[in-house]
Amino acid sequence: RxxxxxxPGPFNVPEGAxxxxxxxxxxxxxxxxxxxxxxxxxxxxxxxxxxxxxxxxGRFTAQLNRASQYISLLIRDSKLSDSATYLCxxxxxxxxxxxxxxxxxxxxxP
Amino acid sequence: GAVVSxxxxxVICKSGTSVKxxxxxxxxxxxxxxxxxxxxxxxxxxxxxxNEGSKATYEQGVEKDKFLINHASLTLSTLTVxxxxxxxxxxxxxxxxxLAGGFEExxxxxxxxxxxxx
Numbered sequence: 001r002x003x004x005x006x007x008p009g010p011f012n013v014p015e016g017a018x019x020x021x022x023x024x025x026x027x028x029x030x031x032x033x034x035x036x037x038x039x040x041x042x043x044x045x046x047x048x049x050x051x052x053x054x055x056x057x058g059r060f061t062a063q064l065n066r067a068s069q070y071i072s073l074l075i076r077d078s079k080l081s082d083s084a085t086y087l088c089x090x091x092x093x094x095x096x097x098x099x100x101x102x103x104x105x106x107x108x109x110p
Numbered sequence: 111g112a113v114v115s116x117x118x119x120x121v122i123c124k125s126g127t128s129v130k131x132x133x134x135x136x137x138x139x140x141x142x143x144x145x146x147x148x149x150x151x152x153x154x155x156x157x158x159x160x161n162e163g164s165k166a167t168y169e170q171g172v173e174k175d176k177f178l179i180n181h182a183s184l185t186l187s188t189l190t191v192x193x194x195x196x197x198x199x200x201x202x203x204x205x206x207x208x209l210a211g212g213f214e215e216x217x218x219x220x221x222x223x224x225x226x227x228x
Contacts, residue, residue, distance in 0.1 A: 004153075034216075043203050043219035044154065087153070096142070096207065098217060100153040 003027055004101035006088050012107045017078045021104045023088030024070045030099075033064055035073050036087040038103060044087055047073075078108045112138045112208050116220035123194055124228055130190045131223045133204030139184035140206035144217065145177075148201040160187045194227040201225075 006023045013019050025033075033050035048055065050062040050071050061074040071088055085103035113136040123129050133143055141162050146154040158179050159167045166179035178190040191198055201224055205217040 008151075041201075041222075041224075043222050045219070046216050097156065097159070098144075098154075099156075102151070102153040 001026055002101075003099050004088055004090055006101040006104045008102055008104060010105040010107050012109065013078050014109055015078055015080060017108075018074065018076045019078060019106060020075075021073045021086055021088075021106075022070055023072070023101055023104075024068075025088075025090045025099075026069070027090070027092065027099075028069065029092050030069075030090040031093065032091040033062075033071050034089040034091075034098070035060075035062055035071075036089055036100075038085045038087055040085075044100075047086070075106075078106075080108050080110065082106060083108045112136075112206070112218045114140075114204065114206050114218045114220040116204055116223050118223060119221060120224040120226075122226045122228065125195050126193055128190055128192045129194055129225060130188055131202055131204075131225075133187045133189070133206070133220050135185045135206045135218075138206070138208055140187075140208070141184060142207045143181060143187040144205045144207070145179060145187075145189050146203045146205065148203060148222075154203065157189075191225065194225070196227045199225055199227045 004025050035047040036044040037047045038044040048057050050064045054063040059076045063072045085105045087103045088101040089098050091098050115134045117132045143160040145157045148154045157172045160179045160181040162181045168174045181187040203222040205219045
């Protein structure tokens with residue numbers, strides 16, 4: 001079983017839609033959680049960290065459920081520029097060693 | 111954010127040759143750098159953790175004699191793929207961990223190096 005699992009998608013949504021991604025992790029010792037964004041043939045870029053209390057950054061909301069070991073990302077009012085692969089990332093030791101999911105691909109169409 | 115560069119951005123080489131990839135932190139010092147590999151439609155896999163002035167720590171299944179890592183300064187780490195074979199063709203990405211200096215604590219990734227071994 002993979003340590004971090006994501007639905008690969010793709011999720012095809014129209015502009016303005018709300019879309020949610022889930023991710024599950026298997027290691028209960030995981031301490032830190034992140035969402036990264038990766039554009040085609042590019043490097044990953046940090047989108048946001050995920051905290052137990054949930055956190056929001058503009059149109060993006062991330063939540064963590066430690067009991068069920070899953071993380072979610074909600075994108076409201078989707079933009080064409082949101083089209084990318086969203087990587088769920090966990091770590092047992094902060095930013096020292098990151099474990100990446102395979103990513104969920106999002107396609108936002110006009 | 112902090113900037114990490116990689117060189118070259120892409121390389122094509124013949125089987126059996128060695129390829130060196132450089133990873134530089136441009137505006138901060140990185141005591142720890144990481145090397146990842148990503149095959150098509152797969153996740154980034156950590157290959158090794160590179161610590162300045164000491165030996166790299168390799169992940170299980172990664173041959174240290176094939177993937178030589180040198181982190182001789184606080185701004186430069188190199189990965190050398192020795193005697194490359196077609197199965198080594200992949201997207202190699204480095205990252206550097208930032209702890210301070212006004213940057214958010216995170217790993218900043220370089221733009222990656224596409225290696226194609228013929």
